[in-house]
Amino acid sequence: MQFFAVVTGLIHLEMLPFLFFPGGDSLSWIFQAFFSLIFVVFVFYGQRIQMYIMIREIQGSLLRLKFIRDEGRKIALKTIKEIGKSEVDPAERVDRFLEYVTIRPESMDPAGIVWKLEHILDVREERFKDEVKLMAPAADETNINNLENTLEAAAALNFIYKVIRHFYLLGKKTLSLYIIMQIQMILPLIMREAEAYASALKAFSYGQPIGDGAGALVVAKLMYGRRKRKIEKDCVVAKISIEGRTAYVIKAEGPGGNVGKPGEAIKRVIEENDGKISTVIMIDAALKLEGEKPGEIAEGVGAAIGGPGTEQYKIENSILKYKIPIHAVLIKEDIGDAVSPMRKEIFEATEAAVERVKCVIKEKTKEGDTIIVAGIGNTIGVGQ
Amino acid sequence: MNDETDTTARKISSIVIIVIIVALALSLSALYQAYDLFINEDPTMGLWLLIGFIGLALSTYMLLQTRSRMKRFTLKTPPITTTIICSKCGFKNVRNFERGDYILKKLDSCSKCKGTLMISAIYRKVDEKGKELKIFS
Numbered sequence: 001m002q003f004f005a006v007v008t009g010l011i012h013l014e015m016l017p018f019l020f021f022p023g024g025d026s027l028s029w030i031f032q033a034f035f036s037l038i039f040v041v042f043v044f045y046g047q048r049i050q051m052y053i054m055i056r057e058i059q060g061s062l063l064r065l066k067f068i069r070d071e072g073r074k075i076a077l078k079t080i081k082e083i084g085k086s087e088v089d090p091a092e093r094v095d096r097f098l099e100y101v102t103i104r105p106e107s108m109d110p111a112g113i114v115w116k117l118e119h120i121l122d123v124r125e126e127r128f129k130d131e132v133k134l135m136a137p138a139a140d141e142t143n144i145n146n147l148e149n150t151l152e153a154a155a156a157l158n159f160i161y162k163v164i165r166h167f168y169l170l171g172k173k174t175l176s177l178y179i180i181m182q183i184q185m186i187l188p189l190i191m192r193e194a195e196a197y198a199s200a201l202k203a204f205s206y207g208q209p210i211g212d213g214a215g216a217l218v219v220a221k222l223m224y225g226r227r228k229r230k231i232e233k234d235c236v237v238a239k240i241s242i243e244g245r246t247a248y249v250i251k252a253e254g255p256g257g258n259v260g261k262p263g264e265a266i267k268r269v270i271e272e273n274d275g276k277i278s279t280v281i282m283i284d285a286a287l288k289l290e291g292e293k294p295g296e297i298a299e300g301v302g303a304a305i306g307g308p309g310t311e312q313y314k315i316e317n318s319i320l321k322y323k324i325p326i327h328a329v330l331i332k333e334d335i336g337d338a339v340s341p342m343r344k345e346i347f348e349a350t351e352a353a354v355e356r357v358k359c360v361i362k363e364k365t366k367e368g369d370t371i372i373v374a375g376i377g378n379t380i381g382v383g384q
Numbered sequence: 385m386n387d388e389t390d391t392t393a394r395k396i397s398s399i400v401i402i403v404i405i406v407a408l409a410l411s412l413s414a415l416y417q418a419y420d421l422f423i424n425e426d427p428t429m430g431l432w433l434l435i436g437f438i439g440l441a442l443s444t445y446m447l448l449q450t451r452s453r454m455k456r457f458t459l460k461t462p463p464i465t466t467t468i469i470c471s472k473c474g475f476k477n478v479r480n481f482e483r484g485d486y487i488l489k490k491l492d493s494c495s496k497c498k499g500t501l502m503i504s505a506i507y508r509k510v511d512e513k514g515k516e517l518k519i520f521s
């Protein structure tokens with residue numbers, strides 16, 4: 001609004017007709033009246049006009065969100081029908097799935113909340129898996145994991161759409177500038193996230209590797225062709241020798257969509273070796289900042305793992321107990337790349353990351369040491 | 385925002401486009417009128433000029449907006465390629481991704497040397513749209 005006031009103040013709109021009609025005939029009077037009217041309208045209704053423009057903008061994005069959500073549901077349903085070969089139509093069950101909510105544990109007394117959260121997430125996953133098995137009785141373990149991931153992405157899209165719709169309708173109803181403005185301001189970021197989920201959904205439904213799986217892929221390359229065993233929970237571990245060191249390499253078990261519980265696995269391996277581990281190296285995909293190149297590799301210290309935080313907590317706890325140093329090798333990518341089919345740049349970066357891991361091992365440990373190398377991320381489309 | 389919005393939106397958009405084109409034609413004719421009056425040194429030329437420009441600006445703006453909105457209504461599928469190599473003779477084959485492929489999957493034996501084939505890579509190629517400023521890299 002201030003903008004218009006400044007502009008009108010600068011060029012003296014009332015004077016404008018006289019530029020065109022120096023004579024001051026009747027037409028110029030009409031013109032002057034017209035400009036005065038515009039001025040008055042903008043003074044009193046400027047904010048409202050701006051608000052309607054914002055609402056229109058939100059409406060456009062909402063239409064797009066609805067399209068994405070519907071498309072996501074369609075893809076999920078099609079994949080379930082294709083793989084599951086269920087006799088009954090899974091549509092109703094899928095729609096029910098899209099509405100599932102997970103209630104976070106109360107954090108007023110935060111002691112022990114990690115275990116409460118983990119328990120809730122375990123129950124959730126169990127429930128999701130059962131649900132998918134009912135929807136798609138013919139699916140094998142890999143496909144069940146992929147379908148579960150697909151449905152979770154569809155549920156996330158549904159949730160985003162509904163939240164934005166809520167604020168859109170609320171804004172229209174109340175005509176409150178603050179409600180409309182706050183949603184309009186974060187809309188570009190939300191749309192980016194929704195697009196990312198949409199491409200994730202497609203990748204999951206086909207079982208294609210995604211950018212987030214870069215860490216798992218690095219470790220898969222290390223353990224390829226070696227003897228592996230399963231370890232808690234949904235993870236595999238192989239005992240291999242790298243540069244004269246004994247390395248336990250851990251990743252989630254592929255090729256189904258699965259992140260496993262690497263925290264649990266690392267803890268188990270440390271316990272098995274009575275804490276005689278000289279270092280832990282974690283490899284994960286990390287969010288890049290705008291301007292950084294996708295596939296850049298960064299090093300650091302600390303537990304490189306995302307998710308709800310329960311696994312990071314467990315890893316930090318178990319390395320603290322034996323005072324084991326922890327190093328991280330990160331592959332940079334943006335949120336869109338992290339959940340869409342793996343980019344060529346990121347795939348190539350995993351080759352470089354393997355070398356970088358060997359570098360870190362040579363620099364930070366001595367020959368004969370025992371180490372843990374953990375590849376973190378969703379291992380969809382990546383074997384071992 | 386109910387289920388009818390999709391179809392109604394499409395119906396409206398064609399009407400909107402016709403209206404925009406008519407407005408465009410009218411504003412162009414207003415500009416022509418202004419030119420005519422300018423030749424005859426008529427003082428009302430300014431009014432026509434103003435109407436013409438405002439109409440032109442508004443209608444092109446609307447046209448661009450509806451176009452960009454329609455373009456955005458698709459989900460793009462990038463091509464995903466699967467690379468297969470033979471560990472023995474180095475035979476390499478690149479094909480489109482098929483359901484069931486995964487990295488490090490063992491396939492049946494090589495047609496040339498009876499060695500084992502393995503999927504070595506699955507990725508998508510991205511064409512960088514819009515080069516970023518070199519100064520900041």
Ligand SMILES: [Zn+2]
Nearest residue numbers: 470473494497
């Ligand atoms: Zn061969």
